[in-house]
Amino acid sequence: FGRCLSKRLSKFAGGGSRSWDWWPCELSLNVLRQNGKESNPLGADVIYANEFAKLDFEQLKKDITEMQTNSQDWWPADFGNYGGFWIRLSWHNAGTYRAVDGRGGAGEGQQRFAPLNSWPDNQNLDKARRLLWPIKQKYGSKISWADLFVLAGHTALNNMGFPPHGFAAGRVDTWQADEGIFWGAETAMFPTEPGSNSVRYNGSTDIYARADTLEAPLADTNMGLIYVDPEGPSGIPDPKASALDIRKTFTRMAMNDEETVALIAGGHAFGKTHGAVAGKYIGPEPNAAPITEQQLGWKNHYKSGYADNTYTSGLEVIWSETPTKWANHYLHSLLTRNFSHTNSPAGGHQWECLGCNASIPDPFKPNVWHRPRMMTSDIALKEDPIYRNISETFYKDFNLFTEKFGLAWYKLLHRDMGPITRYLGPDIPKGPLKLWQDPVPEAKYQMIDANDTTSLKSEILNTQGLNISNLVTTAWGAAASFRISDKRGGANGGRIQLEPQKRWASNNPARLQIVLNGLKSVQSKFNKANSAKQVSLADLVVLGGTAAVEAAAKAAGINLAVRFTPGRNDTTQALTDISTFKYLKPIADGFVNYGVGIGRSTTEEILVDKAGLLTLSTPEMTVLVGGMRALNANYDGSSHGILTSRPGQLTNDFFVNLLNISTTWQPIANTNQEFFQGNDRASGQPLYTATRSDLILGSHPELRAVSEVYGSADASEKFAKDFASAWSKVMELDRYDLKNRLQDE
Template sequence: MDGNDMSSGGKCPVMHGGNTAMGSTVTGWWPNALNFDILHQHDVKSNPLGADFNYHDELKKLDVEALKDDLRKLMTDSQEWWPADWGSYVGMFARVAWHAAGSYRLADGRGGAGTGNQRFAPLNSWPDNVNTDKGRRLLWPIKKKYGNRVSWADLIVLSGTIAYEVAGLKTYGFAFGREDIWHPEKDTYWGDEKEWLAPSNSRYADIERPDTMANPLAAVQMGLIYVNPEGVNGQPDPMKTAAQIRETFARMAMNDEETVALTAGGHTIGKSHGNGLAENLSPDPEEADVEYQGIGWMNTKGRGVGRDTVVSGIEGAWTSDPTKWDMGYFDMLFGHEWELTKSPAGANQWKPVQIDEKDMSPDVEDPSIKTMPMMTDADMAMKVDPVYNEICQKFIADPEYFSETFARAWFKLTHRDMGPKACYRGPDVPNEDLIWQDPIPAGPVNYDIGHLKTKIAESGLSLSDMVATAWDSARTFRGSDKRGGANGARIRLAPQKDWPGNEPDRLAKVLAVLEPLAAEAGASIADTIVLAGNVGVEMATKAAGHDVTVPFEPGRGDATDEMTDADSFEPLEPLADGFRNWEKDEFVVSPEEMLLDRAQLMGLTAHETTCLLGGMRVMGANHGGSDLGVFTDNVGALTQDFFVNLTDMGNTWVPVEDKMVYEIRDRVSGNVKWKASRVDLVFGSNSILRAYAEVYAQDDNAGKFVKDFVAAWTKVMNADRFDLVS
């Protein structure tokens, strides 16, 4: 047969399914293998704007008022291809922004609107995000016009804020500064269900107890951002739905009053769409074929727009005037009795038992035609739950208070994952410091750093105490929502001072030494903690035969208890820290997987993770002084010993405690040389980590190891220094 014969599918030079088929990736063939993609998911090579691009510089060129004016015009500039309900897009853009921000969760800080990730799978194709693709297409001409001066992430959130302004709300403010990502955050864990909207029972230890939902999840089902609007697992029961709402919104950092304000304010404008059959829709954007050009859920039968639009399957508006900010939601909900019914799409919803035609909602295409309003099970929860009902009555009695509370809650919803105010840009940033922004005062910079380092070195603190305390202070940083870190020195405040991972007794001893030194030098405690860690690292490099000065930037401030929402800091508690060889408890997730999760939140790459862990071991910085993984006879010196001895084939590795502790034995004599954890040994067993470990074990890389460790250490210590970013 001719070697160029393409008559057989097997001769085709293209690897069919090479990007998607099961088994085409390492994790496909070996599903239990560690997946390092999460550490490199935003590699600079994916960014088309180049390494020199600085979004904050581009923002300085942005004509903010012109942009806002263009968005105001867009709100009533109905497009024939996707006509606006009642000639207004305010409901559309409020929803697009809401559903971008609403994926945020407090447990790990992931999700949210801060990266523009709604443009990519899976979020762009979640059932709950149906037709948000139309909103982004409507925004495209504006994005095209302003180009690099505004990110998609900022534009999406701003469009929702302007929508409420156009509807008549006095908004609280807006901050630019969200930088776009360029490919999906595909390794974020959204649940283990294999189908959209699968029954949520698997997410709970007990479906009757919403607080048993598995962490870090917040939404009740795969493909939703909050709760199922039809009821728990689609079964109407407003009281049960209220319990799920309370837990879900709490996991998104909202209290009861904010929850009611957001629910009522979100349903004051716009409508739900279910005037048709879902089976007539084309596939979601990610599944749709090329002719759809990234647009999904198009109706393949009939018009599919205007009054015939299908989105959630629930059909109807909540108020009599759905493009206006008013008290209409409360008037409708509390002015009528309600009964269960079905939408034309077959969804469960509630309708008034009796209503005057004048109080009904206008048809989206012909306002002279009146249509039946509706409420979802989530709306009915606001009425039947005693606490939610009481808050509703408070809002009804004081409409201005309702508007102010919603405006603040909307600002929090859309800015929660941006981090501190140092990350905010633009003319509309509110002056007020809000406790959920984790405010930190500016710290002193004009003090004698050299003198303070000398005092620290002479203080009697051990190298391991200095390094461990600085590390514990900094390791809480989460790049996901830019919370935590060493700035603020919150390690000395509740709840951090009492976390088991911070070794409270040792921490108190170290702080008792460092705090007077900080006061004497005129430095912040936050700076002094980091500087002490740097002193420890410099001592370790010197002991290894290197003369290195660890970079240091003064200016950290000290937060107070009054500046700290202690409850919201509870989720930042490390449950494990592989860098210090510690776990709070045994978990279903392996220690090595928890190490990768921690490293990703801290913004570390695989080789930085490797370098830091090996260095922490030889410096003796393990939690509680544990000897696990301390593969050296020269503890306190920043040597390559961890990697050299890990990769030494003169050793054998033997599990002794249910494969959680291992002995490193001499292959010939059988003598035990060291002990190790799974986290230690994964750097020799995993092919990717071993490749990095071998680099740091090479005879010619002693200097490189020290250089790389210092760079990675400095990155961790400065991860939250947004005041240093231009």
């Protein structure tokens, strides 16, 4: 670290003891101020899709291809080919994705930042990234790092004989570490350090029983790993137990058994592992390395420190007879040979076919051959009966294996890209979308125009059973299912009328059905009266919310035009992947006062997390919560936080009354401090009830500062306008077809 002892001891640049040191439970709002324009050197006007359109994509792939076999003296390529290395780069970028919260993944180029740049499992990938710098430099903003990281491995795969099967660019770089990702509660990186590994397993150390206790949303068995420990659970070389870990972690990434085998067997058809020397020669990771290392880490002090002296995982395995050519040698080796436990030169647990001929080439010495080897996590594929079955099928049918690996690889790399309108480039596969891409059929009809929206709005407001409160909660339930992490959910598709969303408690299924029935009657009347022009239920759900907000503003004496952009279409149940869509179900949604904190997390933390996934700023979150209360929009119709005598009018009463000194608040007994009673300070008369999501707006110093703006005498109109603008933003979060949604980071 050179002169740095600790951030806390420095007197400059934000050093010293900070708020968190004194009040470790203070609610952090950092996820609401990520990726601001202050951090973006390109400037907010530079739209990646426009830059990418200027790129010579074919030339870029040629440059990657040329670099792949252009071995550099400072980090020589195994077998004269960086292909395997780059596939690992792509996989480790994409492989942090987890389906539960949609976070991680290749979408933002996060491997440039800590902790990922310095994770033990990403060891030496700093060199893989640096090898690509001349290419990144040549094309500048026309190709993002995020795209380049995955394109490098993808192109390498094709160059090594794997049939081309589609690639889309479109990943927009961010410029800082994602503050929203929970990587685990450990303070130690390695499982051998006391207490570190069992934290995510709720204290369990039983490697056969612990998989099911892996803390959600985590998808790796250790802090600092992409998935599982290659040597076996907690370093114990037990292939059967390793299979349990593999199944758990790959399932968290929404990969089934077949996709899991395809990916591991496909990936390990290439390249090698590195454990030629002892780990004691290795210097600190990039984030801890001296300033002179310039973001390179893990300096190896043994002899040359690279090539045949390389240390990465500490294992020394080459799986295939042709590590730079697509073939079925990996599965042949795994299934037809007997492997015995041995140790690598660095001392790691690995497996070797002791009775085999030395058939595997050396990466640097011609005419030197090694016996076939495997890692514990590879042997798992033949020790687990289900994985073994799949492995045998793939071994017998190489074409099938090739097809399945291609499909799983495509899914791995594109899983978190969101709507297909975000996909860029000439190599996007043709044909129907896969289920994991949440298909929404293209609308084959004319969209409604401004006159139609005006008449439809009044029709909706005059329909029996529909009112301001239930129209607002329905539109919210549909649109706020969006999450920026993997860009899934949102109002498009009209999935709020489908399983599983229509049954989520947060959507109040009984009330939702009333609203959907009302909207469907409006829809069928309109569609019957028009032929070329039609309206989707997805559009009507949002339009209903828009009409309600405008009507509520009018009732408060404010003339408000809320932006509405038609263009959504309805999808079908068959095109909805229930098995992963279920992850979008909110744990708690403080905007509609649904749910409470779980485990170690408070209700207000989940509120802020959701606001982060909706890309809201602190003021936007605040104005939305206060506005939703004014609109009487609690999911269950309760009166918690409805701090107004005129619910259903878009007034700033919530803020005025929250900040009123004449109300005192106490927790309601037996509610675990989740619900509160507000009484008149002088008389003690009960006035209101509220939740943590309500009271936090007056209790947290920064949120209170914002609430004061909206609770001021001059703020009625500003409040309504800000609410409408934040509302429309949420309604359009998934509208990547709109100009203003081309880029969201």
